[in-house]
Amino acid sequence: MSAVFESVAPATNSEERITFSATGSEYFRIWIVNLLLSIVTLGIYSAWAKVKRNQYFYGSTQLAGSSFEYHGNPVAILKGRIAALVLFGGYQLAFQYSLAAGIVMLVVFLAAMPWMIWKSLQFGLYNSSYRGIRFGFGGSLKDAYFHYLLLPVVSVFALGLMYPFLHHRIKRFQHTESRYGRTPFSFDATVGAFYKAYFGMFLLLVLGGGLITVAAIVLGKMLQPTMGHMSAAIGKGAGLTLVYVYLFCLMYAFMAMIQNLIWNHTQLGPHRFRSTMKGPRLAWLYVSNTLGIILTLGLFIPFAHVRALKYRLESTALIVSGSLDDVVAGSQGDVGAVGDGMADLAGFDLAL
Structure with a gap:
């Protein structure tokens, strides 16, 4: 099944900036309810909290007059988090039982990490859409193990000298294997x-x-x-x-x-991105956010989150070459959320 959205940028090489309309006061209401319900349900509601948070932030993010959408299923996310808890619980118990058992569980966890990241990338992109067309990730599991296990292991023996190479290869893998409908992203840094x-x-x-x-x-x-x-x-x-x-x-x-x-080296088909983030502005943003969180005993957290996300998003624009017509959504199968839940608990930053 496919869909074609109408023209959104008839001009040649026009700049469409990302805008973010969320406010700290609106998100505070969502955040405080999510926090209280997650505490009362011993964390079970956290899956629904994630969906509500993402739906609010995606819906507040606009490009060329249209908003993004998030379609994650909280039940699927909850199943992934339960599986993750079982894995981490087994890891903790194994070390209490014996050092050897703990090391075995650690090896199992490290061996599963590329799969977790791979499934998380699939789940996150598949459940994101713009103008009714979903994003997707086409990277193979073999490539995930190469980029997230083999290269990091090799870089350890290079005493950090390979880290820029590793960083480049991971970003190239993430971006070139991502797509919007059937239109692929590219990365030429x-x-x-x-x-x-x-x-x-x-x-x-x-x-x-x-x-x-x-x-x-x-x-x-x-x-x-x-x-x-x-x-x-x-x-x-x-x-x-x-x-x-x-x-x-x-x-x-x-x-x-x-x-x-x-x-600045990423494109979507013929359309390229432009990022203008400034280091001093970013530093001041996080300093002021940290002070606000400390002085309000944590109540400033949702405001800090919105401020940081707004600056990061609005520092990015899409330089449209011609028009955004004829971007066709490809059909995709459902992607499980087990990897996504595990990656959340492991604290990985998988955002592209």
């Missing part, structure tokens, strides 16, 4: 671009750390005549504070750089 980004951050880390260390030593020497033995402690404290601030800023600058690198 080079491995060299990832190494350049990582090397740049490493260089800034070394140079910045060195300068801060020198500044702390100089400060201690300057204070020594007046502060005596306290000067060293003051210099060390100032140095550590500057290091934490610098690392925090550097981390979010790197996050922005990587998001821009990935999405």
Whole structure:
């Protein structure tokens, strides 16, 4: 069964920006109900909470005048989470029984991880749609084991030198195997671009750390005549504070750089994406969110979530080449949610 949606971008090379209309106050009502019901039901309602949250966020995300939709089945998600709990429970019990049994369960879990990620990608994309056309993921299980097990194991023995290569290969796998209806996404960033980004951050880390260390030593020497033995402690404290601030800023600058690198090299058919995320803006967003959560004893969490998601989404646009006509939805079979539930509990960030 197929469907063709009407033209949404008649102009050539027009820019369609993603907009996000969710508000913290609206999401707070959803969040607090989800939280209370999940507590009362000992976590059972969390599957329904996920569906309600995603439906609200997807429906609040617009591109070219139309919203996205989420179709996840809470019963299927609950089944996946029950299976995940059984797996994690067995893992915990095995270590209490014996070290050998724990190691065996750990190996089993690591061996199952690529399958979990693969099923999660299938489930998440299949249950997302835009203008009635569903997304999909066509990567094979063999490719999932190659990218999420073999390459990570090899990179461990390379002492981190392969990590930019691994990051590139995983993103290329995720993006090139994704599709919108029958229209595939593509990814043309080079491995060299990832190494350049990582090397740049490493260089800034070394140079910045060195300068801060020198500044702390100089400060201690300057204070020594007046502060005596306290000067060293003051210099060390100032140095550590500057290091934490610098690392925090550097981390979010790197996050922005990587998001821009990935999405500026991603296309949907002939249409390409453009990301303009700024590191300083992202850092301030998370600093202010953290302060808000602390000062409100957690009640600011839904507002923080909306603020962060709004900035991330609205930093992205689709540069339409010609029009978005003739995107046809391909027929797909149902995808189970066991892997999706397991990936949720394992804390993986699988967002494309």
